[in-house]
Amino acid sequence: MKQLIELIVEFSNRIGRPVRLMEVCGTHTVAIFRHGIRSVLPEGIELISGPGCPVCVTSVRDVDTAIAIAMEPDTILTTFGDMMRVPGSERNFYEARAEGADIRVVYSPVDALRLASETPEKRVVFFATGFETTSPLIAASVFDAERKGIENFYIYSVHKLVPPALSALLADSEVKVDGFILPGHVSTIIGAVAYEFLASEFGMPSVITGFDPQDILQGILMLLRQIYDGNPKVEIQYTRAVRPEGNKKAVELIYRYFVPSDAYWRGIGMIPDSGLVLRPEYSRFNALSLYDIHVESKPEPRGCSCGEVLRGIKKPTDCPLFGRRCTPEQPVGACMVSSEGSCAAYYKYFNPC
């Protein structure tokens, strides 16, 4: 560790200018805080958080739509637990539940499928959120539903894809980044191949990094080496779990059931081909074909800077509501809801005194 830190300092000195590295993934944001990584880095290296928090980027409209589905008769909406407190325009899932909607937290889509087979008189909808780590699981449960002939299981997919979001960030002139600490677990699925464009089109140093303190420091060192050498490429630090080609079986399963579609990211906006929707031939599993639901898009909560935070333009502490009107107990924006959200992570670990 000590040697790693010394080498990081050495490279930082040799580079001789400030370097901004973005950790794309919320799990990294939390790990960086928990291990106190910032405190061992030289001043010239700044770590900024990116958009890799599924809860944070799920739009108000998508939350409102999921709640509207949950309000339909004979319907059970199932969701991962961390979505429960995300604010919709008028209420979150807990509040909708208090109003009579049947909303249940599941650990896995498998549980939602089991619930469907046990309660054939209900329509069981799974609110499918998350990135490429999660979408193969949802594809696998559709596969299982098909195989077992379970006909009351539906998906409302707001899945998102990481690489198109990185393209969108790099195309945004407000975003200033010198290198990407790429997500470890998303990359177990999509591999390094999915990011080649970062180096070839954008000349952006990128390292797929694990989550231990040593992993993160090594990832940073590898990025500094690329920057110093002027040789941007996609490297894998997290070789224990990430293969260059990823997990092809999982990727094939995703695209057997899903196709990319334009998706709206909270705080960022519409990003072309950055979401996943069920293929038309599998529309019988699509909750949106089952219900006639039209939800207006509503603005983000007033005063919330989540959009800038998710693009690394602002720090949570730059938001005037941070820690005052917006806290994990009373979140105003989505970035304060998820424990992986930058605002929540800053709130938990950042002590301004």
Add this chain to the structure above:
Amino acid sequence: MCLAIPSKIVEINNMMATVDVMGARRQVSLMLLPEEAKVGDYVLVHAGFAIQKVQEDVAQDSLNLLQEVLQKLQDEDAYD
């Protein structure tokens, strides 16, 4: 949400495995694994599915990285 935990396979039954996650036993599906797994292997588990095998024997990589980087800096300094 993309949290995945390295877990050891203790039993395999068709496409399902029992894994040990920090002392707790869980059932996970193996259907997403790109290669066959056996008892004793470590897998990354995310929401009830093993998503990739984990190789615990690559600690060597990090040593190699340090050596490479040190060597590089020394070489450069030799030219200064």
